[in-house]
Amino acid sequence: MIDVQGLRALIAVADAGSVTAAAGLLHYTPSNVTQRVQRLEHSVGAPLLERVGRGVVLTELARRLVDEGRPAVLRLDDLAEVAASARPSGLLRIAAFPTALRGLVLPLISALRDAHPALRIEPVECEPAEGLRHVRLGLADVAIVKSWGDASASRTDPGLDRIVLGHDAVDIILARDHPLAGRTSLRWLDLVDENWAVTPDDDPYRRWLDSTTGLDRGSGTVYEAAEFQSLLAFVEQGLAIAALPRLGRGSLPAGTVAVRLVDETAFREIAATVRSARRDGVNVRAVLDGLRHQMAAAAPRVEG
Numbered sequence: 218m219i220d221v222q223g224l225r226a227l228i229a230v231a232d233a234g235s236v237t238a239a240a241g242l243l244h245y246t247p248s249n250v251t252q253r254v255q256r257l258e259h260s261v262g263a264p265l266l267e268r269v270g271r272g273v274v275l276t277e278l279a280r281r282l283v284d285e286g287r288p289a290v291l292r293l294d295d296l297a298e299v300a301a302s303a304r305p306s307g308l309l310r311i312a313a314f315p316t317a318l319r320g321l322v323l324p325l326i327s328a329l330r331d332a333h334p335a336l337r338i339e340p341v342e343c344e345p346a347e348g349l350r351h352v353r354l355g356l357a358d359v360a361i362v363k364s365w366g367d368a369s370a371s372r373t374d375p376g377l378d379r380i381v382l383g384h385d386a387v388d389i390i391l392a393r394d395h396p397l398a399g400r401t402s403l404r405w406l407d408l409v410d411e412n413w414a415v416t417p418d419d420d421p422y423r424r425w426l427d428s429t430t431g432l433d434r435g436s437g438t439v440y441e442a443a444e445f446q447s448l449l450a451f452v453e454q455g456l457a458i459a460a461l462p463r464l465g466r467g468s469l470p471a472g473t474v475a476v477r478l479v480d481e482t483a484f485r486e487i488a489a490t491v492r493s494a495r496r497d498g499v500n501v502r503a504v505l506d507g508l509r510h511q512m513a514a515a516a517p518r519v520e521g
Contacts, residue, residue, distance in 0.1 A: 298358075309501070312356075318342050325507045
């Protein structure tokens with residue numbers, strides 16, 4: 218008979234890349250992980266980990282056990298979540314991109330600390346694609362994702378549910394002495410020949426911005442940086458303007474202003490993604506309700 222706890226430990230080693238990292242993932246000690254894998258080795262009658270230098274690699278049998286055993290372990294986890302006690306408790310991991318981490322998840326942790334003290338939220342900062350991978354593999358219970366403008370918000374992933382939390386409006390950020398800084402609203406047509414600060418062209422935000430504004434056909438200079446805070450720095454120095462969402466943006470630098478962008482595509486949709494089988498679990502329900510509340514509380518600064 219397959220030792221389920223040993224299989225869970227082996228899957229963690231496969232996902233994390235080492236026994237020590239797997240121990241952190243499972244909140245065990247490294248010796249606990251080793252012991253559980255050894256019990257699994259005894260039950261299958263074959264070695265599963267081989268030492269290479271100071272690390273370990275999975276044997277061919279171990280890789281097969283991980284691939285074929287993961288769905289069973291995830292199903293057991295799903296059942297445990299649905300059958301949990303009436304009060305939220307235990308550990309729940311949320312994968313979130315940086316601005317959602319700042320704007321939604323950290324306030325959620327603070328709020329649930331008082332409402333559900335037995336529930337522990339562990340945030341994982343990563344971009345949406347990696348967050349979805351975490352949920353598929355069972356490394357996270359909830360992933361917060363985003364889609365820009367009207368870009369295929371209805372996409373579905375077999376076995377996953379997507380719950381829309383709300384829309385995050387986009388503003389134009391300008392230097393305070395910019396000729397357009399005194400306007401109450403702006404349209405894309407007002408900004409045709411401006412210098413822009415944008416993310417690299419392989420980023421979903423940049424693809425949305427290019428398709429909406431035709432930046433690649435504009436006459437202004439385009440500055441690139443990976444982080445929104447760096448884009449704000451270009452604006453602060455009077456080198457460019459930027460179009461940035463409000464959620465998790467924080468206070469603007471001195472010498473800059475935000476002007477409302479009037480366009481039907483000027484938003485990003487924020488959603489939570491969970492495994493369908495555990496959506497009705499008490500812990501997941503508490504977190505989804507909390508995320509909706511945080512998004513609603515953010516509405517005046519997000520959708521105003």
